Amino acid sequence: xxxxxxxxxxxxxxxxxAYNLNRDPTLVPSPLIGKPAPAFDLPTLGGxxxxxxxxxxxxxxxxxxxxxxxxxxxxxxxxxxxxxxxxDRVPIIGxxxxxxxxxxxxxxAQHGDPYRRVVLDHVGDMGINWGVYGVPxxxxxxxxxxxxxxxxxxxTAEAWRRHVEPLLQAPQSTSVxxxx
Amino acid sequence: xxxxxxxxPSSRLPILGLLLVMLSLPLQAQIERERPxxxxxxxxxxxxxxMLPNLRCMVCQNESLASSQAPLAVDLRYQIxxxxxxxxxxxxxxxxxxxxxGQYVLYKPRFEPSTWLLWLGPLLLLMIAIFxxxxxxxxxxxxxxxxxxxxxxxxxxxxxxxx
Numbered sequence: 171x172x173x174x175x176x177x178x179x180x181x182x183x184x185x186x187x188a189y190n191l192n193r194d195p196t197l198v199p200s201p202l203i204g205k206p207a208p209a210f211d212l213p214t215l216g217g218x219x220x221x222x223x224x225x226x227x228x229x230x231x232x233x234x235x236x237x238x239x240x241x242x243x244x245x246x247x248x249x250x251x252x253x254x255x256x257x258d259r260v261p262i263i264g265x266x267x268x269x270x271x272x273x274x275x276x277x278x279a280q281h282g283d284p285y286r287r288v289v290l291d292h293v294g295d296m297g298i299n300w301g302v303y304g305v306p307x308x309x310x311x312x313x314x315x316x317x318x319x320x321x322x323x324x325x326t327a328e329a330w331r332r333h334v335e336p337l338l339q340a341p342q343s344t345s346v347x348x349x350x
Numbered sequence: 351x352x353x354x355x356x357x358x359p360s361s362r363l364p365i366l367g368l369l370l371v372m373l374s375l376p377l378q379a380q381i382e383r384e385r386p387x388x389x390x391x392x393x394x395x396x397x398x399x400x401m402l403p404n405l406r407c408m409v410c411q412n413e414s415l416a417s418s419q420a421p422l423a424v425d426l427r428y429q430i431x432x433x434x435x436x437x438x439x440x441x442x443x444x445x446x447x448x449x450x451x452g453q454y455v456l457y458k459p460r461f462e463p464s465t466w467l468l469w470l471g472p473l474l475l476l477m478i479a480i481f482x483x484x485x486x487x488x489x490x491x492x493x494x495x496x497x498x499x500x501x502x503x504x505x506x507x508x509x510x511x512x513x
Contacts, residue, residue, distance in 0.1 A: 196411060201452040268421065293385075294425050301450040303408035303422055 200301050200320045207234070207315050208299040215266065215274055215288035222263075222289050228315040231338055233262045233308055235285070235325070236297060238269045239277035241305040247324030248281050254330070255284035260338060264288040267297050267305050310334050388431040398434055402427070404457050405447065414457070 202208070211223040227234065235251065237244040255262055264285035266274040269292065278288070291297055300309065303322075310319040310333075318337045321329050390398060402416035409420035415427060426447070433443050447455045459465045 198408065198452060198454045201449060294421070295429075297422075298425060298429060298450060301452075303451065 197322055198303070200317070202301055202317050203320065205317060207309070207311055207317055208296075210289070210291075210296040210299065212289050212291060212296060215271060215278075215290055222287060224315060227263065227311055228313065230313050231260055232286075232311050233260050233325075233334075234265060234300075234311060235262055235308045236265045236267045236291075236300075236302050236305045238267045238305050239273040240269065241267075243324050244306045245281065247306055247326070248284070250325055250327060250330075251284040252282045254325075260334075261286045265291050265296060267291050267302065268294045310337055312337070385428055388428070388435050390431060390435055394434045397440055398431060401430070401440060401443065405444075406455050406457055408451055408455065 207224050207227060209224045211221060213220060214222050233254070237248075251262060254260065262284050264287070266288055269290075271290065274288065274290070278285075289296070300307075301320075306324055308321040308325045309317050310321075312318050319333050321333065325334075399416075403414045405415040405426075407413045407415050407418035407420055407423045407426075409422050410418055413420075413423075415423050415430075429446075430443055433446060438446070444456065453459045453465065459468060461469055
């Protein structure tokens, strides 16, 4: 009986540590989940059309992927984005974050281009408004332009299966019900 | 690193060091791109300086916005100067950051339902500790026998015998 309390505390700590072992402490939940995507109006790469704004993201679910030619982890996720684009699962909009036209163009030519459009956020203001704190980051928007999920770090097959796919399969009525 | 050092002749270690420094130069170049600073009035500047150490840099999370050289920290400092110059209050600037990055940017989180455990947790632990301590003390005082009926003469005799 004397050891009951220490034993309970020990088991509690084991459970706590085991739970946190697989958690990345640098991940910060975004306050933007469930909110309409923040406004932007920026030029696009290739200029077809020349500008793109948040209104252009509405109408169907889209993936908004922040990347940069100088970003190392972006290379890791790139093959998976290309696969998603090939399978035509969902339109992917690329946001070229704190980069230059030339570097982005060269990078896409070299590694392949999975994007419907590439928006140029050279100053990084859109990144700040969207709460981006490191590329790559990927937002899932529903047809109403509401942010449903944010993936910090490379998009992977596992993250897609666990977090993105259920959102895309969910009937659209769920997002219509919530007034945004 | 250990294996690399094994493989590299020790007489050429400075060269290895130089190579590593050269590798880090492109990263340095990312940092340099800074916009011209926005002029602030003396009182705005004072508020700016007072606010920065209390805001977390989201990239290198153990650094404040005051000390971090991460590109995002540079951008956010610029943004904060812009807001202050525009006439925003400290609370408005903080709200601007919380809206985008969450409570996590504040080194001192606000007192609201999601942070109740954080703020009241230590008090809760202290109360549990006091409760346990009181219970232990009560048990102990009950265990000590009453000592009034000790035979003083017998005690003295025993002590003397011992000597």
